[in-house]
Amino acid sequence: MRKNIKLTALAAVTTALALGVTACGSSSDPAAAGSGGGKADENKPLIVAASPSPHADILNYVKDNLAAKEGLNLEVKEFTDYVLPNTATQQGSVGANYFQHKPYLDDFNKKNGTTIVPVVNVHLEPLGLYSKKVKSLADIKAGQTVAVPNDTTNEGRALQLLAANNLITLKEGVGTNAKLSDITDKKGLEFKELEAATVPRALNDVDAAVINGNYALEADLKPAQDALALEKAEGNPYANFLAVKEGSQDDPRIKKLAKLLNSDEVKKFIQDKYQGSVIPAFGTPQS
Structure with missing residues (x-):
């Protein structure tokens, strides 16, 4: 995740959100999106918002190589800004996101009144x-x-x-x-x-x-x-993680994805593809 973030004006964000959600073409039903609005249907797609690289790359690896074995129907929606993934997750047009670290999320929740929570750490882009x-x-x-x-x-x-x-x-x-x-x-x-x-x-x-x-x-x-x-990966607060709206942590699809994102296969994929520029940082996010 790049850190020199420039938040757009509120009007621009509102307009972009409307366009972004429309572009997703996804259900606005919170239960269908896995946002905690109802009992999730395990057979419905879990839509995850992600930055293009490395986040979407990692998710697409899971989708193409691991998800079917776990009975997970995974869809990846790419976003190029750092506001819409959280607002879309909060509103339920996506079921989760993967693009941010804890210091950014804490600041975002505080400023926007959102209730996004981390689920599992995946990687670190080290300084x-x-x-x-x-x-x-x-x-x-x-x-x-x-x-x-x-x-x-x-x-x-x-x-x-x-x-x-x-x-x-x-x-x-x-x-x-x-x-x-x-x-x-x-x-x-x-x-x-x-x-x-x-x-x-x-x-x-x-x-x-x-x-x-x-x-x-x-x-x-x-x-x-x-x-x-x-930077070392262990205990680093800047690890990027899978995140959901509070209340969705127990969605069976989220649990499956969290398990896969911390698998040996994903670890090897990250190590082989990024050669140290992105490093696995698995585990429970810091509180």
């Missing part, structure tokens, strides 16, 4: 520390400059990554919204704040840079091979 001037973490010394994304979510993630690798020290208890002012020991490093999408282009001008997984791929970087450090 990584990259450099064209040094070859290891040990080569990063006082006086050097590190570029970091300047938006709240990504900068916090970047600083946590640097702290986890002992390049800086953060205030005790600082969480995912850490800022440069929360650094208690820069260990002589200088920082350059840039828009997340532009950080890869700064690699030649700085000593190291923290880059989002999707932007690393666009810059022909291979996270598993080229990163000096990568």
Whole structure:
């Protein structure tokens, strides 16, 4: 999921939602969509809203290779924004979505009064520390400059990554919204704040840079091979998950899909296809 999200104006969202739901051509019956409005019919399709990649790719792998064996009729609807999947799930035109992480969902629910809940973690698109001037973490010394994304979510993630690798020290208890002012020991490093999408282009001008997984791929970087450090999947709050409207967690179709998304087959698919740029992050989402 890309993190530099720009929410559209309310009027635009309302118009887009009307078009998006019409385009889906799906039933508005909550029970049929699996949104908790009634007892779900296991034989009816489970419609899942997803970002095109890697989310829809992973779901389509499940649909084409695993779903039939579990008796799951799965449909995948692609969305290119980060508002409609949640509003469609809340309203019942889709039964679930797969595109977001917990910090984004928490903020969305708070701002929109929605009741979307995570079901199961699936993958992480890890931030990584990259450099064209040094070859290891040990080569990063006082006086050097590190570029970091300047938006709240990504900068916090970047600083946590640097702290986890002992390049800086953060205030005790600082969480995912850490800022440069929360650094208690820069260990002589200088920082350059840039828009997340532009950080890869700064690699030649700085000593190291923290880059989002999707932007690393666009810059022909291979996270598993080229990163000096990568976020860990275990316990990471930025794992992307399957989500539903509260009350739909016990829909048998949701349970089947959750099981398949955390299967050995999906793990191998993610590892083989994305080669470390997307990594499995299975398990129960953080509360």
